[in-house]
Amino acid sequence: MRYIKLRDLEVSRIGLGAMGMSHGYTDSGTDEAESIRTLHRALELGVTLIDTAEIYGPYTNEELLARALKGRREQVVLATKFGLVAHSGAGPGNLDSSPANIRTAVEGSLKRLGTDHIDLYYQHRVDPNTPIEETAGAVGELIAQGKVRAFGLSEAGPDTIRRAHAVQPVTAVQSEYSLWTRGIEDRILPVLRELGIGLVPFAPLGHGFLTGQIRSTDGFKEGDFRHGNPRFTGENFQRNLALADEVQAVAAEAGATPAQIALAWLLAQGEDIAPIPGTKRVHRVEENTAADSVQLTAEQLSRLSSLPPAAGETHNEAGRQMLER
Template sequence: MKYRSIGDLSVSSLGLGCMGMSEYYGTQNDEESIATLHYALELGVNFFDTADQYGVGKNEELVGQALKNVRQQINIATKFAFVRDESGKVMQINGSPEYVKKACEASLRRLNTDYIDLYYLHRVDPSVPIEETVGAMKELVEEGKVRHIGLSEVSSQTIKRAQKVHPIAALQTEYSIWTRDIEEEILPLCRKLNIAVVPYSPLGRGFLSGKIKSVDKFVENDFRRNAPRFQGGNFNQNLSLIRQLEDIANQLNISPAQLALIWLMSDGEDIIPIPGTKRRSYLKENIAAIDFELPNDVKDFINKAIPVGSAVGDRYPVHSMKLLNQ
């Protein structure tokens, strides 16, 4: 394993996104998920990403239970802001100082720990100034309950305002070969402020793996059935992009998923992708990408073959798009 830095945290070059173990991507199998978490440890992964809203708290409980015996050797990142009822319906985004404290205490309990290594604001609450939300997060750092503060899906202006209250250690945002919005303004700002970038969905929700040829095999409650990029004509056009990625990967004797991860990691030591999986086989494939160096001419070729903005369709349905880059 190779390691990169988030603040003073030494984290594995690839983290493990745990969301799909509890929700959004089809059926759940806790036994296999726990086995995957343990296998990640064997492979040297020490950076695990969850959130209080994944499975309405169940994902934090799963991660906390599976990793409790190695707590001092790992880094756990979690997030707050989405308020959901027991059925899973999102009721609101809450960034109030009072809720920050309440959410943190609940996460600590579910994770079976007395501190969180990296605590993210999952989405900005438009009714609460970012200074107030980050101010409450700063108090959690001062109390020893949080080591580092992060933001997710925020604008450059929000980053600047938050940074004046307390140093921001990481920005979590969607970033991949087919989602490159941050390159114009947000990524340069993060580098100027020494903020690590943690890309989620680095494999385009599985699309960049080359394994998805039809949405028909998705179970009824799979999030991707309602994702614009996976629908109708959008899906077919995006599939043609992936064929180009597959051709390049075949020439390099690696998988399309590995190529997509290598492309991201080659962008800089401050990029720490967190591909999500709930299966050991996919985890092993992803981690193997760390050992490959991407030639500059190949990266240039990929950028020309799949240029910025070439993916067809929004990242999320309309209501979720309104919460991005706030």
């Protein structure tokens, strides 16, 4: 495993998103023992960047990580997120990045994670009711207190990133970025590189679509992120299968899996990018981390970069309203 810097924070070139172990997919939360084995195997393979959030569960994903990382905390750059749980009463799924809510959120996350500090603390979604300067200042106070090491944003737009960074340097921005979600390339990536901020792509495998394993949506139950998602429904789904087939073709040529090709393409976009593919299975974390050694030719990179955009929006209407991209 190679390592890169997100500003001053050294992380593994490929991280691990823990959300699906507890939240968001049809079989989330059904096999804690396998999830813990997956986390342990990731550490053995050199993965250091582990990503969670208080909303995952809610709360149960942080608690799972605490059990898995007991006695291994020093091996991990631990990232979690605030702002999608309003602790004053509105509860999970409600935006609140006010300083008071952040102070409550961090204490809960520290307790659930069983640690005295969070390495990378992200605002999960931009809160239109709280000036980003106030949010950044509150996280800056947590950094001064030693409870947080670095400040991050998720799915923030260019203006928000600049304003936050002027108050408290932003270490990383987490946004959806993959072969089928490339909207950040024109507006976000140039700002990050101008300011020296790292990029942490989530859903780098298109919520599993780019693995080539999803050929039907029949198995997605209510509560699965993909159930009713525009890209996984009707004509959009059928059109997007052609994208997965193209990735599969490059994989066959390169002697790799489609997931490894999708990740290798992302890694080729810059040395300031650390994707966090999510999985709860040991064999998948082994497959994903091996993508670091896949070398794509210039022609293969060009073919992949020339693929048409995915059909359909990345989120349903409620989810889209929380994106600033």
